[in-house]
Amino acid sequence: MSTDNNLEVKLMKKSLGAKTLVYPTPVLVVCTYDNEGNPNAMTAAWGGICCSSPPCVAISLRKATYSYSNLMLKKAFTINIPSENYVKEADYFGIASRNKEDKFAKTGLSAVKSDIVDAPYIREFPVNLECKVIQIIELGLHTQFIGEVMDAKIDETIQEKVDQPIIEQIKPLIFAPDSRNYYAVGNQIAQAFSIGNEIKGKMF
Amino acid sequence: MSTDNNLEVKLMKKSLGAKTLVYPTPVLVVCTYDNEGNPNAMTAAWGGICCSSPPCVAISLRKATYSYSNLMLKKAFTINIPSENYVKEADYFGIASRNKEDKFAKTGLSAVKSDIVDAPYIREFPVNLECKVIQIIELGLHTQFIGEVMDAKIDETIQEKVDQPIIEQIKPLIFAPDSRNYYAVGNQIAQAFSIGNEIKGKMF
Numbered sequence: 001m002s003t004d005n006n007l008e009v010k011l012m013k014k015s016l017g018a019k020t021l022v023y024p025t026p027v028l029v030v031c032t033y034d035n036e037g038n039p040n041a042m043t044a045a046w047g048g049i050c051c052s053s054p055p056c057v058a059i060s061l062r063k064a065t066y067s068y069s070n071l072m073l074k075k076a077f078t079i080n081i082p083s084e085n086y087v088k089e090a091d092y093f094g095i096a097s098r099n100k101e102d103k104f105a106k107t108g109l110s111a112v113k114s115d116i117v118d119a120p121y122i123r124e125f126p127v128n129l130e131c132k133v134i135q136i137i138e139l140g141l142h143t144q145f146i147g148e149v150m151d152a153k154i155d156e157t158i159q160e161k162v163d164q165p166i167i168e169q170i171k172p173l174i175f176a177p178d179s180r181n182y183y184a185v186g187n188q189i190a191q192a193f194s195i196g197n198e199i200k201g202k203m204f
Numbered sequence: 205m206s207t208d209n210n211l212e213v214k215l216m217k218k219s220l221g222a223k224t225l226v227y228p229t230p231v232l233v234v235c236t237y238d239n240e241g242n243p244n245a246m247t248a249a250w251g252g253i254c255c256s257s258p259p260c261v262a263i264s265l266r267k268a269t270y271s272y273s274n275l276m277l278k279k280a281f282t283i284n285i286p287s288e289n290y291v292k293e294a295d296y297f298g299i300a301s302r303n304k305e306d307k308f309a310k311t312g313l314s315a316v317k318s319d320i321v322d323a324p325y326i327r328e329f330p331v332n333l334e335c336k337v338i339q340i341i342e343l344g345l346h347t348q349f350i351g352e353v354m355d356a357k358i359d360e361t362i363q364e365k366v367d368q369p370i371i372e373q374i375k376p377l378i379f380a381p382d383s384r385n386y387y388a389v390g391n392q393i394a395q396a397f398s399i400g401n402e403i404k405g406k407m408f
Binding site: 079150 | 215216217218219220222223224225226228229230232249250251252253254255256257258259260261264283285288291292293295296297298299300305310311314319327328331332333339341343344345346348350352355356357358359360361369370371374376377378379380381382383384385386387388389390392393394395396398399400401402403404
């Protein structure tokens with residue numbers, strides 16, 4: 001009886017109003033060139049994969065950012081995924097403004113010219129996606145840029161391993177909106193497209 | 205000397221071609237009604253937050269899915285975030301098709317009519333976002349639906365706590381593309397909009 005009551009309480013909901021509560025969000029460092037060819041980096045958590053073919057990613061930026069102007073000008077950007085070791089730099093890229101300081105000089109990280117698109121990537125970060133802007137969607141405070149991935153690069157040292165998937169070698173950051181903390185990726189829980197078969201096969 | 209060489213090797217890159225390597229991606233269960241009012245659920249990892257004001261989320265679905273037709277018809281959906289406990293159900297929602305089976309009957313989860321939009325949410329999942337479709341963007345294999353969040357609900361038992369942020373109470377899943385595994389959220393690494401100040405304040 002008390003078990004049922006506890007379950008009932010557990011399943012009660014409270015409304016928090018119109019709020020973007022999505023967990024987890026990624027930590028994506030977006031790099032661009034300005035009209036003088038100076039590299040810039042900013043951190044965005046509003047973004048992700050949006051199409052498999054053509055391979056596309058989406059990032060949302062505010063119009064007030066230096067990167068927004070660069071993106072409108074160059075129609076190119078890179079997404080750079082920091083490992084845990086670079087949490088300080090990733091956070092700095094999110095709070096500093098290119099209008100006031102040279103973010104690459106300040107962090108000491110290396111901006112490398114991309115092979116295909118007109119944007120720099122961060123050499124020290126383990127994953128770099130070269131993207132060409134194919135759509136720009138005005139949403140309100142944020143503008144969403146859809147980038148077609150022209151090339152994905154990873155550190156030479158990262159190899160496909162059965163006992164250590166790529167994500168465990170990359171050690172990407174997770175951002176928690178609301179409480180605004182960075183987290184590490186935790187333990188592997190299950191194999192996707194597999195564990196659900198236990199329900200699919202269930203007779204009832 | 206050998207240290208420098210090691211660093212050099214570490215920073216060499218290899219190209220994997222045009223590929224959407226984004227880590228982490230979320231595990232979002234999208235719920236809709238069909239034209240007869242039957243609830244459906246499917247799992248999407250291609251999505252995330254795309255605007256703060258109005259609060260918007262994006263999800264990308266293939267045209268072949270049952271949910272795609274429902275979304276085109278109802279222009280409404282919910283995003284439901286499963287906790288680790290529901291990894292089996294979340295995976296099942298991603299591999300089964302509504303054309304062949306009633307996913308709610310099979311999992312035993314509860315489809316509750318939303319308060320504001322014409323879509324059901326999953327009572328047992330700790331976070332539910334009621335969304336109204338405001339833009340539909342054709343990208344290729346996937347179509348991106350932008351939903352304005354009309355209301356966010358969380359379990360009554362989840363409270364703001366200094367020592368345990370909401371994400372640690374929700375225990376959301378992380379999906380790793382490529383190796384296709386589910387992960388838990390790991391340890392807290394740093395406070396966002398804070399740790400980067402150590403670089404911002406640096407004199408050089």
